[in-house]
Amino acid sequence: MSSVANLLMIAAVVVLVVQRQMRVQRLDTERRFWLLPLILGVFALRDPQIIDHQHTALSVALLAAGMVTVLAMGAVWGWTVRIWRASDGTVLLKGSKATLAAWGGMIAIRIGLYAIGSALHVHQAGSALMLGMAVLLLVRSLVVNWRARTLEPAQTTPVLH
Structure with a gap:
């Protein structure tokens, strides 16, 4: 796949994911949250x-730095999402302003790594970004699913004081 196609795929995934994150949505714990990251990872x-x-050494170092960054940012992103249980017991989630800030931080760090690579004359393929996106989405989903499992069950009867 060409670099332009990789970048377009990454941009489409980012737009889709961020747009969805800023709306209230039901967390489907049966959903295969690992499927999109797996597909992106295989392509990358x-x-x-x-x-x-x-x-090779510089390229691997930049790739590793990028993966460490997205591991951390995926965890941060997973913790910035608001999660609550509705009265019917479903788990709901919505991104917050901190979620947008996490995205901004991740993009700034990625631009910084790209600038370092460019200054060192290291060719950086779009597939490295795609692999980063796969790791980011997987880590975020793992954190969100773990947090959702730790929620208290919904109250089915009113609490009397």
């Missing part, structure tokens, strides 16, 4: 240009 890892073979 199939790209032989994910590592710049002329600058």
